[in-house]
Amino acid sequence: MSLYHFTDARNIASIKRHGLLSWRKLLDRKIPHHPASNELSRELDQKKGLGNYVRFCRKPEHPMAAQARFEGRVGKLVWLEICDSVANWRATKFSNRNAAASNATISSDPSTALGSDCVQAEILVEGALATRWILFPSE
DSSP, X not given: OOEEEEEEGGGHHHHHXXXXXXXXXXXXXXXXXXXXXXXXXXHHHHHHTOTTEEEEBSSXXXXXXXXXHHTTSOSSEEEEEEOGGGXXXXXXXXXXXXXXXXXXXXXXXXHHHHTOOOTTOEEEEESEEOGGGEEOOOO
């Protein structure tokens, strides 16, 4: 089973250069990027201590991707396929729904996300993900 991450196509060159970085790392390193998340989402992340996590979902479909396109935060949407071994990493967290939601359950138990019936269940990897774990779509 693969995991997925959506991004703006304009971010692909940077991701190939630096890997997938949390939005906090992108800002700290002053790396130009085109975020799919909105300001409210990042504020909620910050309050919950999740600003330094890269998010993944279980299928290449996610309501937040459609919303980001609708609101114009994302031009051309690209889905990156992620090796599911990241779900076994020590610093990985799992959420039964969008982790920023007030009613999200976040734990270190993979079944929290992988067993959830919510399409917005998330796998959160701390800090960054190297390119060797990412399958980029053909251009």
